[in-house]
Amino acid sequence: MGQTFAQKMLAQKAGLREVEPGQIVTVRPDKLLTHDNTAAIAKIFREIGVEKVARPEISVIVLDHVVPAATEGHARNHQQIREFVREQGIASFYDVGEGICHQVLPEKGHALPGYLIVGSDSHTPTHGAFGAFAAGIGRTEAAAVMATGEIWLMVPHTFRMSVKGQLQKGVYAKDIILYIIGELGADGADYRAVEFTGPVLGEMTIASRMVLCNMVAEMGAKIGVAEPDDKTRAWLNGRSDAGFQEVFADPDASYERAIEYDVSGLVPQVAKPHTVDNVVPVTEVLGTRIDQAFIGTCTNGRLEDFRVAAQILGGGKIAPTTRLLILPASREVLLAAVVEGIITELITAGAVVLNPGCGPCLGAHQGVMAPGEVTISTANRNFKGRMGCKEAQVYLASPATVAASALAGEIVDPREFL
Amino acid sequence: MTDEFVFKGRAWVVGDDIDTDMIYHGSYLPLTDPKEMAKHALEYVPGMEDFTERVQPGDILVAGKNFGSGSSREHAVITLQYNDVAAVVAESFSRIFYRNAVNLGFPILEVPGITRELDTSDELEVDANTGRICNLTKGTEVQGTPLSGLEKEIMTAGGLFNFLKKDMQTVE
Known part of the structure; x- marks a missing residue:
């Protein structure tokens, strides 16, 4: 039996041959994303009693939530994060003005096909647009990743969403994903992986694929993913020196649901x-x-x-x-x-x-x-x-x-x- | 697990899709003192505005589908913990709330159809070990899905923090 994208990714990162939906695995993420909540995470990290971050090279910190600081409280928070970055020797730190973490990570070459990314932000699935397995996590577990370099994840069931047809003028990726969320409901894909595929995905820009993956969080999904193609490779070209290995679902993978959308008649x-x-x-x-x-x-x-x-x-x-x-x-x-x-x-x-x-x-x-x-x-x-x-x-x-x-x-x- | 994970308390019933802004609104994110955070629990849930004044230690929150959807904020769990809510029983949980609860050692239980079985103020006995819920007021019983495996180990350790500390001491 073939494996879904999520199964292949989690098996690989857990060092197992195969995994099944529902199984809990301990994995080593390729990147840990945190933002303005890094100060709170650092506090928990220190309380765990570990001195040095286990894998500082995977940590990417972006100040984006309240930038520039709106109040003295926010400013102190940013200050604590800068101190933590220096103390721990975290190289991938992006200060006020660089942008939103979910845009900065790909731009700076931290979101690559086949990467396992966990982030203390619920819109972390955005990075699935590059063929990464990217899931949101909480603060305590982000601190735990800093302490151990590992995290537990449940292998999700997968929905395969195939999008075909011809988008009309004035209708965009945002309209597609709003329509899908409206159909499935706010918990319609709870704890599921969503694989987006079909000719419309192939025609879409990377930015539009990011819209789809970003919003899977709004139907409860753990991740959303688009298959890497020439557009992905061209977009990433020159952004990272790190090698990467693209991961694709097997053609005979087993899906909990396979849904087809024809978007030809879709209106805004x-x-x-x-x-x-x-x-x-x-x-x-x-x-x-x-x-x-x-x-x-x-x-x-x-x-x-x-x-x-x-x-x-x-x-x-x-x-x-x-x-x-x-x-x-x-x-x-x-x-x-x-x-x-x-x-x-x-x-x-x-x-x-x-x-x-x-x-x-x-x-x-x-x-x-x-x-x-x-x-x-x-x-x-x-x-x-x-x-x-x-x-x-x-x-x-x-x-x-x-x-x-x-x-x-x-x-x-x-x-x-x- | 021990008797520590058997809870007796009054039910508070809320509906489907209670999101993290309703449980703990984004404007309070700068608060860091859990006791301050506790003052804003469920403030944006219609009809629950005075929850923090009326909640009793050991009360049990009962919710519909998709409890805790939205943000990854742990405050949503902490604000309930610091109101001494014993546990949340829901028809289903949103993924990150579920993870956060496990990792913070806060008992949760999934029970499909639970909101149809009881009313606010019913006296409940929740056994997080077995997943059994007894409605002492109505004399009924339902069965939920208890945690198992690594999730259960983390929960019983009192959360990921204590779980790791124990783990690290063993390593040393």
């Missing part, structure tokens, strides 16, 4: 407040008044996202009752958008450009909302209070839908603006 999708699986076609929420539009985050803060935003907003002005926030996922993305002239177009249209980081997505700073306000966002979560106020509402959509809505001051169908 929107997740309504306050759950990500509360998904409807955009046509059902047309005319919903918005106060704020937000384009960015680890889901949709990449060059292609700002390109489509500039295409829609270029030469126009956002509605006077609406604020538009632009948040590039990394310094590299921001620079490329500056060079292309996209940032000029967006600022001229009325946007506020924020520095690379997590920004308003988690409601800690930059663009926090007031009671009764409505934001349409390209982020991955719309939980009650997510953007800092429990009497506010967050809708989730693609960058095109958000950009068009910013122009109109209400939710509109982006297909009429392209």
